[in-house]
Every structure is written in C-alpha cells, then in structure tokens.
Amino acid sequence: MLRKQMRFEVPTNKERYQRSVGRLIYLSLTRLDIAYAVSVASQFMHSPTDDYMAAVICILSYLTSASGRGLLFKKHGHLDLEGYTGVDYIGNITYKCSTSRYFTFVGSNLVTWHCKKQNVVSRFFAECEYIGIAQGICEILWLRWLLTEIGFKQRTATKLHCDSNVHSM
Template sequence: MKKFGYQHANIDRTLFIKHRAGKVTLLIIYIDDMIVTGDDTIEIERLQKRLASEFEMKDLGSLEYFLGVEVTRSKHGLFLSQSKYVMDLLADTGMLDCKPADTPIVENHKLGVYVDKVPTNRERYQRLVGRLVYLSLTRPDIAYAVSVASQFMPSPSEDHMATVMRILSYLKSAPRRGLLFKKNGHLDLEGYTHADYAGNIIDRHSTLGYFTFIGSNLVMWRSKKQNIVSRSSAESKYRGIAQGFCEILWLRWLLAEIGFKPNAVIKLHCDNQSAFEIANNPVQHDRTKHVEVDRHFIKEKLKHKLISIPFVPSLE
C-alpha cells in the first residue's frame, strides 16, 4: 500500500489513506477481507487493479456483507445489522421458539459471585458471551447487559447463564434491529456520558456508559465497569467524562486524518451537576484531589475550546 502512495493512519493501523486532487480513497483491512471506499473513483479502480496484480482477489462489488455485518442501502440511508448472525445464534442455542423478553436484563439485578451458587458450563458460557460481544457491533441496546455478563467469565453460575439466556430471548423480540446512518448535512461530533455510582453489589465499582454521534449518527458506544471505587457520584461521573473525552478525541483525530476535521466545538453532555461544576471551576480544592489527573486533562481540553460540557438535567 505504501508503494502505491498510501499512508498508514496513525489512529488505526488497519486503515490506509490516500489524498489526491482534493479527493480521498480509503482501504481498511481485516486479515484477508477488505473494504475500499472514498470519493475518488479513478483511484479506487486503479487500486483494485494494482491489488489484483499482487494478490489473488475477488471483487464482490458494492458492500453488502462484511464479517457478519449486513449492509442495506435505501433512500433513508445506510442500514447496518446482523440479523442472520442473530438467527444463527438463536438456532444454535435452541432459542428460536423461546418467549421474547422485553428487556435484555432484569432491572436492578443483583448479579454477583456467591459461594452457594450452582456453577454452569464455563466453556459454553464463555462462547455465548463472546458471540454476544461481537453482536454488540450493531446492537448498542444489549451493550450494558453483555458488559455485565462478561464480568463472570472465569466462574459463571446458573444465574449468570440465565442472564445470557434472557439476552437471547430479548434478541428474539427484535432480530433485525440495527443502525441507520443518514446524511444530515454535517459531521459534528457530540457525545453523552453517564455513570452508575457504586452499582456493583460485590465490589461497589461504578459502571460508566457513553455514546458518540458523528453527523447525528450513532457510531460509538460502551458500557464498562470502572477500575477503582469512586467515593461519590460526582467522582464516578467525572471519571466517565474523562473516558468519554478520550473516545471522542480519538474520533476527532480519525476524521482529521481522513480529511474531515470538525470545525465546531465538540459537546460532551453530562447529567451530574457536581461533575459539571468541577469541570468548569478553575479553582483546585480538596474535593478534587482524588481526580486530579482527570481534572487537569479535562481542564486542558476546555481551555483550548476543543470540547464543551453542556449540562443535561435528568428527568424522572
């Protein structure tokens, strides 16, 4: 690729970029599968011929299926789903005729590791959770439930397996759900962040969640248990803001490398008044010593007007 004039993307080493005459061509590769896209049709055709001269290749035409992800085009936009993957998963687990569940996990669940719990088949549990993790590529609605289930991979119990089965039952209710990408006339970056303070009943770690939009299209999301115990809801959500900053900056750098550097200030919404006030308060005090590194990181980005933190009130 370098011989053909392409550059490795600094932010993603599987991505190759070439700018020519104000246009861009992109190639992203996963082992022996690749996607070629861009607005330089001449360069795309030239690249395909060059690659065919170097490797035994097959051109599958317009993108319709890639690594289990189905791509559908319509007047509404580009729709990504994994419906076949879902149906295969339900068939393999004998859940095709199960009763659909309304939610992927029980509200206010008390899942943990208890000495009196009945163990389940660990290999099967790990295999199922792994397949659900991959399904999360197009299903942000199961991200939290899968994150919870993945915490018990080393020694799962029957209760944990029941949680996985509930996720499968939920998938039965909407197997064709996915992500729709529309042209909205802009590429503004915007994110939302939240944290569940001390939500884990075993170690009292908080769980952070964030999701990011490019041009009003959802492109990134995550639910993850924090590594340390937070001493207040403000601290847990403040650390969530710092993590959200890192992810949204990664996207900004990626867009800039491609040639679409966002012009507007990036908004990362937060619903905690204390965390909002700490971020916008230039004075250091005792209440923020335990999050000092995160605070300086956030303060620097706010100072350079790279990102802003609008407050979003929580509604019951």
C-alpha cells in the first residue's frame, strides 16, 4: 500500500522575514530587476515558512552578485513620452485574476514600470484589457503633468501601445 506523502510547511522567524522583505521592498523602487520577486515574497508576510525565507535569501544573494548592474540612461535628443500596456487574462491561477502591466519611456529611457493583479475579476477579456489601458493612461497623464511642471512640455501626442496575452483556464 502506497502512502501519500504529506509535506509540512515549517514556519520561519516572522520578524526576520518581515524585516528582510521590508528592506527589499524599499530597494525594489530603484532595482526593477527584483521588483516582481519581491512582490511575490511580500504576499507571505503574515505566515512565512522556511521555503519563502529561502526565496528571500536567493534574492539577497542575487543582489550581492549583481551589485555593479543598474539602469543606464542615454541622451537620445528628444524627450518624447511613450507607453506600453499589457494584460495577462486570468494569468494568476492561484487568485483567478488578471494581471495588468505598463511601461513608460521618456526619451527612449525606461522611467516607470508597474505590474499588478487587478482589483476586480473581469468576466471578459476586453474588460480586463480596458482596465489595463486605463491604468497606463493614468500613468501617462501623470508623467505629462510632471514633465510640464519641471519645464519639459510635450509638443506631440503620446503613443500608447497595447499588447495582451490570453490564457485559457
């Protein structure tokens, strides 16, 4: 008779986990390469286990090995604003929700990046696409206002590119 193997999750030091992830959240504001991994780790702040702590340690070891890397901004001769949006329809199987993401570039340099589970569960693909586009437009409007405030008024219309991935359940 075969027994089903049961896996027990071993809790870890909650305070240490929260302190480490909190510092990584702050760091992810300037290190976009770890932003997604840190956002996933932050979902388990209330009941961390040894497996989650091992993932946090992997992020920390990556940071020590990639200390000289960063974003490079180049002068391209223009400050045109351009945005990209994308939606992953029901891409998160755990929570059954869609994921929106957008990127914005000023002068061909990446300045903002965002990836977030949508707050509502969309019944149709077009609905979740609309939500993602609306979030991208809000970011573009904010950046246009910010650039105007610091003296760089946009003279042309801002391009917003949309792309999406449809996944079946």
